[in-house]
Amino acid sequence: MSAVRWTVRVQAIERAMFLRVAWLVLRKDVAIEAKTREILYTTLFFAVACVLVFSFAFVREGQPIEGAGGGILWIAIIFSGNLALGRTFERERYGDTMRALLLAPAPRAAIYVGKLLGIVALLSLIELMLVPMVALLFQAPLFARPGHMVALLVLGTVGFSCVGTLFAAMLMRSRTRDVLLPILLYPVTVPVIIAGVLGTSALTQTPADEPMATLWIALLAFFDVVFVTLSLWMFEPLMTE
Amino acid sequence: MRKLLTPLVVLTAAMFAYAPIAILNGPAESTMLLISKIFYFHFSTWMALTAGLIVCGVCSAIFLFKGNATADRFAFAAAELVTVFGAFGLASGSIWGRKAWGVWWQWDARLPMALTLELIFLGYLIVRKYGGPGSDKLAAAMGIFGAATGPFIYKSVDWWRTIHPQTSVMTTLSIKAPEMWRLVWFCTGAFLLLFVVLLLVRVHLEERRAELDRLYLEAEA
């Protein structure tokens, strides 16, 4: 076989192995979670409690403040995401499974991608419940432009989760991990939060400002690419001693 | 490095002694008069901060991927300087805004992003202090993300039209008021020199700390 064909074949095998490892890690997380559904239910109820608390701040004389729905939705997603990240990696730390994963002859970046997909899946389930709830309680027309809304939510969740997974993984060995995670994570993901909230506001105002929302979606996509690339690049050196 | 320090300090002090005189005697800007005198130091501090961002980002990346301890010391020093210069940038901008726009703070794009950058590097310092073992690598990750967010702050004012001056103010200044333009770059030079001086001094502190750690380890051996 010629050298070029051989290289192409090897690269294809590497790519397949990468995807397979990521899929295996994701399947492991989903299987463990599906047994007890502990993280899912507790985080879900936390999100609901969050929205309740915010309603006391942002509802005046029985009417929600103009445009409050979008902001509250994203705050609830960020706070629940923080909790979910902490709980997921606490589980890894307790069973010392991360060290086992890192010892395996698998590309480190694939392990990261597997964990990231697990977190994104968990947050997506929570958002499935949160979006109708916020739309109902705050009379926000979140379903008026479903395509844009889904794009905003998906890109925002991926952007937040990719940095969150990296930071939660690297903080696992730290003593003050619980308080350090939000301190480090929130400032870095501010561009994602801003884009998400302003994009949602653009969609829920009357009349809906679609070009503005598209601009924010494009910016979110750009942030996501930058953050995912940086996180993939940094995962390996951060996880080695 | 050490031999350069004294002449650098002297030069920096001289530039800073001259700057206020030049600023006071300089031309007054037509719409904002006296308060625009803050602009010279405000712009210069953000230039020094950008220098700090670049140093911190590059050195953090070198430390994370090559394990170079000197790079780590430079990154730590640069992060502290970013915090100090950023604090002055936010304070001076807030004071200028109070006079020019009537409010101490305004929620446009550039100000919250600048505050966010400040928080990211404060997070760097917190992780360094309270992170426990391996905190130098965690902090390096924060440094890299902070440096990556920097360009977004710069461009944000052009993408979201708000009341903050557009970034093209410097190019129009060079055409309309060359003396102001020269003075701004003089102040920027003074600030960059100050940044270099403080960086060298701070790195010296880190080197002494590393030496102390080495002595402790030897004593225990």
Next chain:
Amino acid sequence: MNIFRWPAAVAVMALLLTAPAVLAVQQQPPPANEGFVQANDLPATEQLPAAPLVVAAYSIFLVLIFGYVWSIARRLNTVEREMRTLEQRQSPGGVRR
């Protein structure tokens, strides 16, 4: 590092697809100042004196810079003092090893 080639391709495609929307938004006229009046257009009674603010800004600068230099000096003194104590403990003929 071929995993980084496709994110770059995705980024380029995303930018190309959304560029028309961005251009459309930018061509709209800039919004009015939305209630912010340039401060020197206000009547004289509402204007603030500028001189104390300028003085405040420059003094904040001096406080910050000197405070930072003082903080470095203090930390350096602590480290030097600890080093001297350590060296003294070790030099009188190798004490407890």
